[in-house]
Structures are given as C-alpha cells and as structure tokens.
Amino acid sequence: MVRLKSTNELILNAIDFLRSAQPQLDTKPGSVARDLIIDAPSTQLARLYEELARIRTAQSLRTSLGIDLDRLGQNYGATRKQGSKSNGPGLFTFNDIEADIPINKGDIVTANNGATFLVVNSLTISSIFANTYRATASIFRSDLDFVGITDEFAVEVLLEATSVGTIGNISKYSLATTSTPGVSNVTNAVAFGGGTNAEDDAAFRSRVLAIFSGSNTGTSLGYRNSAISDPAVLDALVVGPGDDLMTRDGTQVFVSEDGTRTITSEGTGGKVDIYIFGTRLIEVLDSYVYQDKSNQDNATSPKNDFVLGQIVADAGKTVTRKRLDDLANGVLPNQPVNDIISVSGSSSGANFIQIQTARGGLIEYIGFQIKFLIFLKI
Numbered sequence: 001m002v003r004l005k006s007t008n009e010l011i012l013n014a015i016d017f018l019r020s021a022q023p024q025l026d027t028k029p030g031s032v033a034r035d036l037i038i039d040a041p042s043t044q045l046a047r048l049y050e051e052l053a054r055i056r057t058a059q060s061l062r063t064s065l066g067i068d069l070d071r072l073g074q075n076y077g078a079t080r081k082q083g084s085k086s087n088g089p090g091l092f093t094f095n096d097i098e099a100d101i102p103i104n105k106g107d108i109v110t111a112n113n114g115a116t117f118l119v120v121n122s123l124t125i126s127s128i129f130a131n132t133y134r135a136t137a138s139i140f141r142s143d144l145d146f147v148g149i150t151d152e153f154a155v156e157v158l159l160e161a162t163s164v165g166t167i168g169n170i171s172k173y174s175l176a177t178t179s180t181p182g183v184s185n186v187t188n189a190v191a192f193g194g195g196t197n198a199e200d201d202a203a204f205r206s207r208v209l210a211i212f213s214g215s216n217t218g219t220s221l222g223y224r225n226s227a228i229s230d231p232a233v234l235d236a237l238v239v240g241p242g243d244d245l246m247t248r249d250g251t252q253v254f255v256s257e258d259g260t261r262t263i264t265s266e267g268t269g270g271k272v273d274i275y276i277f278g279t280r281l282i283e284v285l286d287s288y289v290y291q292d293k294s295n296q297d298n299a300t301s302p303k304n305d306f307v308l309g310q311i312v313a314d315a316g317k318t319v320t321r322k323r324l325d326d327l328a329n330g331v332l333p334n335q336p337v338n339d340i341i342s343v344s345g346s347s348s349g350a351n352f353i354q355i356q357t358a359r360g361g362l363i364e365y366i367g368f369q370i371k372f373l374i375f376l377k378i
Contacts, residue, residue, distance in 0.1 A: 004053050007046035014038045061209055065201050069208075078208045081231055084279065085161040086168030086195030090117070090175055091140055093151035093185045094125065097133065101125040101182035108179040109159055109186055115167045117159040117175075117192075125155060125182070143189040147173050151184050161195055168195035194279040196234055223274055233278035241269035248273065 005013075015027050015038060027034050058068035070080055090109055094101065107119040125133065130153065137144065137154035144154070159175075161168030170192045178186045199207075210225050220238040227236035239245045242263075244253050249267030256262070294301035317325070 004049045004056075005046070006049075007042055010042035010045050011038055014042055061205060064205075069201055069204060073204060073208045076208060076211050078204070078211065078229070080204045081196075081199040081228070083164035083198040084194055084196045084231070084234070085164050086166075086170070086192045087117075087120070087158065087160040087281070088170075088188060088190060088192035089156045090159045090178075091143070091187050091189055092125075092155050092157055092178065092180070092183045093137065093144065093149055093187075094133070094153040094182065095151050095184045097125055097127045097130055097153055099127070101180075103155075103157060103180050103183070108162075109175055110177045111170045111174045112176050113167065113170065113174065115170060116162045117168070118162055119180075120158040120160050123155070123157070125153075140189050143173070143187070147187050149185045149187060159192075161192075164195065165197050166195050169193050194234075220272075223272065227274060227276050230278070232280040233276055235277045237275040239273040239275070241271065242266065246271065246273060 018025050018027060018033070018037070025033050027038060057063045057065075059072070061069070061072055064072055073079060092103065102124050103119055103122060105119055105122040109117045109119070111117070133153035133155055136156065137152060140154060144151070170188070172189060172191050173187050174192075175186045175188045207225050207229075210221055220240055223238045224236045227233055241249060244251070244261040244263050246267065247253060249269055249271045250265075251263060251267035252265040254262045254264045290299070290304070292299070293303040298304070
C-alpha cells in the first residue's frame with residue numbers, strides 16, 4: 001500500500017535529493033530554488049496525496065461515510081433505510097357546530113415537543129351528524145377531562161408526521177395546536193408510533209459488511225439482514241435452535257419468578273423462527289351491497305355488521321379466523337383497518353353518490369363503496 005506523504009515530508013525529501021545532487025544550491029526559505037523547484041511541486045504533490053487519501057477512505061467499507069458509503073452499498077445491492085414517519089389518530093374537538101367545518105388534507109397539527117403532523121384525509125364536520133360527534137366525545141370523555149377539554153363534540157382524524165424520525169413518536173396527550181379554523185382543541189388519546197430515524201453509517205456499514213463475511217446466507221445475521229432490508233420493517237428477531245425462545249422444536253424451558261428463562265431439555269433443532277415488527281400503510285377499496293339481515297329495517301343491528309377487508313367467502317369467519325387463514329396462505333390480511341378515508345353510496349351502484357339517512361346520529365349507506373387505509377403491524 002502506498003504511504004501518503006505530507007507537504008513537509010515532500011519538501012524535506014526534495015531538499016535531501018538536491019543537496020546530494022547540487023551541494024552548493026541554496027535551498028533556504030525564500031530562495032529561488034526553494035520557491036520554484038522545491039515548494040511549488042511539493043505543494044501540488046501534497047494535494048494529490050490528499051485526494052488519494054480521500055479516495056482511499058471513500059472506497060473502503062470500513063472508513064467511508066455518508067453518500068460515499070451509500071454508493072458503495074448500492075454496488076452490492078444494499079440501500080440505506082431512510083427511516084419512516086410516525087402516525088396516529090388525533091382527536092379534534094369543537095365547542096359548537098353551527099356551520100360546516102372543513103378539515104383539509106395537509107392541515108398542520110403541532111405537538112408539545114415541536115413535532116408537526118399533517119392531516120392524511122379531508123373531511124367536513126357537519127351539524128347533520130352532531131350526534132355522532134357528540135358520541136365520539138362521550139367515548140373519549142375521560143381523556144378529554146384529563147387534559148381539561150370540555151368541548152361537546154369530537155372527531156378522530158388520522159395524522160402523519162411531516163418528517164421521518166422518532167421525534168414523531170409522541171406520547172398520549174401531546175398534540176397541542178392545529179391550523180384548522182373552527183377546531184377548538186386538539187389532543188391524542190393514544191401514543192403515536194412507527195417513526196424511525198434513517199439508518200446511521202455504523203448500522204448500514206455492518207449490514208453491507210455482512211454480505212462479504214458470509215453472514216448473509218443461512219445464518220441468524222443473514223436472516224435478520226434480509227428481513228430489515230425491507231423499508232417497512234423496523235426490527236427483526238431470529239430465534240434458532242438452542243435459543244430459550246425456541247419451543248416449537250420440543251425445547252422445554254423453565255421460567256423462574258424473576259423472569260429468567262432456563263432450558264431444561266433441548267429440542268430436536270432444525271427450525272428457525274423470525275419475528276418481524278414493522279408498519280406499512282396501504283389503501284384498499286371495498287365494495288358492499290347492503291341488505292337488511294335484521295328483518296326489522298334496522299341498519300344498526302349487529303346482524304348487519306360488515307367487516308372491512310373481508311371477502312365474501314370469509315363472511316362466516318371471525319376476524320381472527322380470517323387472519324389466521326390468510327397468514328397460513330402466505331397473505332397479509334387487510335386488517336386491522338386504521339382509518340376510513342371516504343364512504344360513498346348509490347342505490348344503483350353506478351355513480352356511487354352518497355345516500356344517507358340520519359337515525360339518532362347514525363348513518364345508513366346503501367350499496368356503498370369504502371376506500372380505507374390499512375395499517376399493518378407485520
């Protein structure tokens with residue numbers, strides 16, 4: 001490997017060479033020989049050495065940083081995880097609803113820690129559905145009382161952080177203000193999650209180096225690297241033979257009162273379990289033709305319940321049974337539903353114009369189509 005030299009080293013080497021070739025040559029600082037023959041070439045050569053040093057650092061997986069590391073990783077099919085945005089339901093409250101209050105997509109909500117969030121889907125708060133908003137406020141009354149909100153009406157709105165990172169993972173009751181006119185107060189009855197920081201150089205470097213160390217095939221590290229390479233995966237845990245969490249192979253584990261786990265009998269081995277935690281938001285369209293099953297013309301009867309994301313063949317199954325069947329078939333189920341974006345209905349089914357009937361604040365839809373967001377924890 002070439003040894004990189006500094007400017008002083010180059011100057012001293014040049015002086016030593018000239019003294020042996022021309023002993024009488026004046027090489028003191030300020031002399032013509034020193035300025036033209038020694039200092040000028042040495043300075044330019046030193047810059048070349050500096051550039052070589054930068055290239056050497058940038059071309060090494062162990063020393064490269066930032067964009068240089070990204071470019072190296074791309075050569076081997078590895079891409080830095082850019083992080084994810086947190087999300088969760090915000091609770092908008094109102095003193096009164098004398099006129100329609102539009103909540104527009106993109107409206108800003110700010111938390112106490114300075115994190116900002118955007119409204120994911122637009123909706124209009126109408127006095128026609130006042131009983132529904134009053135019922136929502138009643139459901140969250142204990143939470144609203146805790147933060148000192150006495151408003152009579154409330155609605156849940158899906159929010160997403162404006163930037164990636166854990167700063168958006170706020171705790172309960174952290175939302176403080178909103179830019180939406182007409183909203184009296186805002187808070188959150190549940191903590192927001194799903195926000196992760198972009199993968200740092202150390203973590204990304206370790207993942208790339210695993211490709212060359214042979215740890216990318218048939219090993220726990222390889223399995224984990226394969227799982228977390230998906231941007232939607234936040235973390236992964238690999239449980240293999242000999243692990244006290246692996247009981248599927250017949251391993252018997254004793255758990256003491258303090259939670260310590262001790263393997264009392266080893267299993268047959270040969271099995272690996274991978275537990276993955278992550279989030280992925282997808283939009284799904286679901287169509288449904290309403291037919292009264294209560295024989296009482298009662299749309300609110302439990303007999304008329306419809307589970308979003310459930311195909312006709314699964315109508316007789318419970319949500320849990322459907323999820324188990326989907327997972328057994330290698331399909332991620334379209335549940336749980338995190339937020340309904342829009343609902344539209346039509347008696348003919350052609351134009352999907354909304355038809356609604358207010359019955360004690362409840363809405364009845366005939367032949368409606370629902371577009372909803374799915375928030376999967378995989």
